[in-house]
Amino acid sequence: MALTRxxxxxxxxxxxxxxxxxxxxxxxxxxxxDVQVGALYWHVKNKQELLVDVAARLLGGVGRLPEAEATPxxxxxxxxxxxxxxxxxxxxxxxxxxxxxxMQPAALEPLTWLRELLEExxxxxxxxxxxxxxLLNHILGSVAAQQDRSSLEAVGEAGxxxxxxxAFAWGVGTILDGLGI
Amino acid sequence: MALTRxxxxxxxxxxxxxxxxxxxxxxxxxxxxDVQVGALYWHVKNKQELLVDVAARLLGGVGRLPEAEATPxxxxxxxxxxxxxxxxxxxxxxxxxxxxxxMQPAALEPLTWLRELLEExxxxxxxxxxxxxxLLNHILGSVAAQQDRSSLEAVGEAGxxxxxxxAFAWGVGTILDGLGI
DNA sequence: ACCTGAACACCGTTCAAGT
DNA sequence: ACCTGAACACCGTTCAAGT
Numbered sequence: 001m002a003l004t005r006x007x008x009x010x011x012x013x014x015x016x017x018x019x020x021x022x023x024x025x026x027x028x029x030x031x032x033x034d035v036q037v038g039a040l041y042w043h044v045k046n047k048q049e050l051l052v053d054v055a056a057r058l059l060g061g062v063g064r065l066p067e068a069e070a071t072p073x074x075x076x077x078x079x080x081x082x083x084x085x086x087x088x089x090x091x092x093x094x095x096x097x098x099x100x101x102x103m104q105p106a107a108l109e110p111l112t113w114l115r116e117l118l119e120e121x122x123x124x125x126x127x128x129x130x131x132x133x134x135l136l137n138h139i140l141g142s143v144a145a146q147q148d149r150s151s152l153e154a155v156g157e158a159g160x161x162x163x164x165x166x167a168f169a170w171g172v173g174t175i176l177d178g179l180g181i
Numbered sequence: 182m183a184l185t186r187x188x189x190x191x192x193x194x195x196x197x198x199x200x201x202x203x204x205x206x207x208x209x210x211x212x213x214x215d216v217q218v219g220a221l222y223w224h225v226k227n228k229q230e231l232l233v234d235v236a237a238r239l240l241g242g243v244g245r246l247p248e249a250e251a252t253p254x255x256x257x258x259x260x261x262x263x264x265x266x267x268x269x270x271x272x273x274x275x276x277x278x279x280x281x282x283x284m285q286p287a288a289l290e291p292l293t294w295l296r297e298l299l300e301e302x303x304x305x306x307x308x309x310x311x312x313x314x315x316l317l318n319h320i321l322g323s324v325a326a327q328q329d330r331s332s333l334e335a336v337g338e339a340g341x342x343x344x345x346x347x348a349f350a351w352g353v354g355t356i357l358d359g360l361g362i
Numbered sequence: 363a364c365c366t367g368a369a370c371a372c373c374g375t376t377c378a379a380g381t
Numbered sequence: 382a383c384c385t386g387a388a389c390a391c392c393g394t395t396c397a398a399g400t
Contacts, residue, residue, distance in 0.1 A: 026392085042365070043364095047393065047394090130348045133326065134355060140322075141321075174356065179359075217384070223382085224383095
């Protein structure tokens with residue numbers, strides 16, 4: 001039975017989740033799938049395009065409205081937290097999402113919802129794109145910092161102050177305060 | 182006359198500034214310096230350590246207090262802007278600084294001043310490390326987004342909304358508002 | 363349509379041996 | 382002290398040729 005693009009993305013997500021981006025090579029993927037490297041290029045144009053699919057898959061489980069929120073501000077905070085929760089357990093997920101977002105912004109739906117919710121919460125349309133970026137940089141930075149910290153700990157080095165859930169929630173609150181919503 | 186570590190860092194900064202991180206390889210550097218690859222490893226432990234030096238050099242021109250600022254808040258905003266201005270013209274500088282900051286936070290002095298100025302401006306010590314991260318993620322995200330935009334334009338693709346100086350200043354203001362300083 | 367085999371043009375790092 | 386030469390173990394991508 002022929003290999004599918006789905007299977008290639010599956011394998012890529014698996015390697016990323018288990019070993020990180022440094023180990024996610026086309027050749028490693030080919031080995032994992034018992035196929036020659038060249039075969040992958042029939043299913044994906046190149047590695048970057050594959051990573052866009054990987055990022056989309058990582059965010060695939062993030063729903064638009066997990067539950068009816070009390071306030072529009074809570075809806076924004078809740079989506080930001082859902083995105084962070086989806087990325088947190090996957091090493092280097094922030095880098096992958098950043099790359100995907102640069103190459104194909106429309107492919108990452110939950111990130112576009114962020115802007116819509118911000119506008120619904122009262123952010124002016126001229127500022128909502130900037131506000132989305134502000135929030136997204138905080139989410140991705142928070143995920144990356146936490147992962148760097150745990151990998152340094154694994155090597156026995158100190159990792160600076162804790163940048164876990166508390167810092168994340170505080171940062172989201174600070175940004176939303178600054179936006180006046 | 183023998184090669185020096187300074188010259189290796191110089192060459193690395195040059196290649197980064199002119200061609201970007203993708204072209205900054207140890208072998209490319211060796212070619213540029215008319216030397217064999219192995220020679221570089223007498224002067225630097227590995228590529229990552231070299232990139233920490235590159236990042237420190239990029240931020241080396243950022244002074245602690247460019248001028249007496251009217252308010253502590255202005256001092257923070259002014260340092261943030263100076264950091265951004267130093268990084269903006271160098272492709273992939275945000276990635277390099279992020280890497281360096283993860284590996285050797287103390288090596289990047291201007292980034293540590295950020296926290297001090299935030300405390301002087303009234304941010305509580307328990308929050309100043311988080312606040313510094315918030316601001317730094319905005320600076321680096323803003324630099325990266327602007328550079329991605331211009332490289333997409335060079336390839337003839339649309340790059341989304343403008344994320345230049347206006348967006349940067351607005352973001353800094355929003356964060357400082359959120360901090361209540 | 364889908365894959366193999368093989369090549370092209372690269373990487374970072376190490377290290378005996380030379381000067 | 383400082384560098385060369387050469388190797389080791391990798392990369393992403395392409396493409397004729399096979400089935």
